[in-house]
Amino acid sequence: LAYNSMDLFSTEIQFTDWLAKQSAGKARGLRLGIGDDAALVEPRRGFQWVVTTDLSVEGVHFSARLHPPEAVGHRAVARSLSDVAAMGGEPRFALVSLALSRRVKRPWIKAFFAGAIGLARGHRVKLVGGDTALNAGQTVADVTVLGEVPRGEALLRSGARPGDQICVAGELGDSALGLRLLKASVSPRSPSTREAVRAHLYPEPQCGLGVFLARRRIASAAIDLSDGLSTDLRRLTQASKAGARIWADRIPAPAAPAGDEERDALLALALHGGEDYKLLFTVPLSRMELVPKRFNRTVIYRIGEIEHRRLGVQIVQNGKAVPLKAQGYDHFRIG
Numbered sequence: 001l002a003y004n005s006m007d008l009f010s011t012e013i014q015f016t017d018w019l020a021k022q023s024a025g026k027a028r029g030l031r032l033g034i035g036d037d038a039a040l041v042e043p044r045r046g047f048q049w050v051v052t053t054d055l056s057v058e059g060v061h062f063s064a065r066l067h068p069p070e071a072v073g074h075r076a077v078a079r080s081l082s083d084v085a086a087m088g089g090e091p092r093f094a095l096v097s098l099a100l101s102r103r104v105k106r107p108w109i110k111a112f113f114a115g116a117i118g119l120a121r122g123h124r125v126k127l128v129g130g131d132t133a134l135n136a137g138q139t140v141a142d143v144t145v146l147g148e149v150p151r152g153e154a155l156l157r158s159g160a161r162p163g164d165q166i167c168v169a170g171e172l173g174d175s176a177l178g179l180r181l182l183k184a185s186v187s188p189r190s191p192s193t194r195e196a197v198r199a200h201l202y203p204e205p206q207c208g209l210g211v212f213l214a215r216r217r218i219a220s221a222a223i224d225l226s227d228g229l230s231t232d233l234r235r236l237t238q239a240s241k242a243g244a245r246i247w248a249d250r251i252p253a254p255a256a257p258a259g260d261e262e263r264d265a266l267l268a269l270a271l272h273g274g275e276d277y278k279l280l281f282t283v284p285l286s287r288m289e290l291v292p293k294r295f296n297r298t299v300i301y302r303i304g305e306i307e308h309r310r311l312g313v314q315i316v317q318n319g320k321a322v323p324l325k326a327q328g329y330d331h332f333r334i335g
């Protein structure tokens with residue numbers, strides 16, 4: 001922990017003690033938790049570490065105005081958990097670091113960690129370390145997660161082959177819709193509005209599904225949808241040196257109350273919106289019978305097929321196949 005961070009907690013020791021208390025207890029593979037210079041962890045025999053880290057930057061990934069601190073912490077951890085899920089890993093340990101804007105008050109930090117540790121705990125992930133410091137600029141959170149995967153069984157982006165079916169777990173576009181509603185300060189009247197705002201503020205990474213797809217050797221490739229289907233599908237096809245064709249009418253976009261125009265706008269959110277943190281995975285035809293209709297309560301949708309590379313990435317809409325441009329990633333321009 002950094003030297004100057006803790007006018008917020010009076011002393012750094014106070015903060016370390018507080019954090020250690022938040023993540024107390026034993027965990028398999030944990031030899032030494034918070035309190036020494038570093039943690040000591042080890043994977044099970046025959047397993048590999050899946051290691052990932054993700055930044056959450058104020059003004060880019062969240063805004064102090066729209067996102068309550070619990071949601072900032074939750075989303076910061078969700079980003080990394082979702083990457084572990086996409087690799088078929090079982091998340092085990094997390095490190096959470098915060099560079100804090102000087103505007104931030106102590107209750108914000110506590111609420112941030114409540115959100116972060118709450119989601120981690122729900123996935124049986126132990127917080128084993130982190131760092132905090134004051135920052136002259138915006139608040140930045142960085143979350144590293146270690147997960148375990150049996151040696152050689154990780155799901156990669158590069159394994160998709162022509163003919164493989166493209167599946168997505170759960171509905172797309174809710175998070176982008178929720179952000180839009182938050183920006184417009186629409187008070188959540190209908191259940192679907194509430195659902196969209198919740199999907200944005202508290203996304204649920206699909207770790208159980210990732211493990212299931214890897215252990216049963218169902219998926220040939222996988223990626224998590226963090227930057228939008230159009231962008232992340234392209235990443236998967238590029239890694240696999242393949243193309244893809246998806247069908248617009250199979251994409252589980254938010255339901256349109258009325259009108260074609262609205263339907264197109266909602267489809268655009270599902271294609272390009274981002275931050276859904278659902279898994280996109282490919283399955284050889286011969287393995288499709290192993291794909292359940294639902295995993296827990298999440299519906300699995302078959303939205304397309306991997307094609308030869310020369311086809312590029314196409315979307316079939318109104319009976320016509322057209323190139324699908326990667327328009328994700330710019331999902332979060334606040335202000």
Ligand SMILES: [Mg+2]
Nearest residue numbers: 083086224226
């Ligand atoms: Mg990812």
